[in-house]
Amino acid sequence: MKHNYLVIYEQAEDGSVSAYAPELQPGAVASSGKDYEEARRMIAEAISLYLEEMQNSQQPVTPSPVRYELLEIAS
Numbered sequence: 001m002k003h004n005y006l007v008i009y010e011q012a013e014d015g016s017v018s019a020y021a022p023e024l025q026p027g028a029v030a031s032s033g034k035d036y037e038e039a040r041r042m043i044a045e046a047i048s049l050y051l052e053e054m055q056n057s058q059q060p061v062t063p064s065p066v067r068y069e070l071l072e073i074a075s
Contacts, residue, residue: 003051003063007043009036019043023064024050 010018017039020030024047031046033039054061 003061005047005064006066006068007040007047009039011036021047023066 005021005023007019007021012018016032016034017036018030018032019039019042021043029043029046029050031039031042033042051061
């Protein structure tokens with residue numbers, strides 16, 4: 001079964017990128033990389049491992065209740 005989760009990316013001054021999934025037990029799923037692509041790969045792996053652990057410990061894995069979109073606002 002596939003689920004979608006919100007991931008937030010933040011670029012640091014040195015160009016590295018941090019990523020976290022705020023819906024998944026705050027602080028439990030976070031990662032970083034030297035760039036966006038690496039951060040994306042790392043957070044995807046972290047989320048997969050987190051969900052696998054949830055299943056192994058027989059905790060429910062539920063789809064995200066969050067609805068999100070990116071709004072572009074002219075200024």
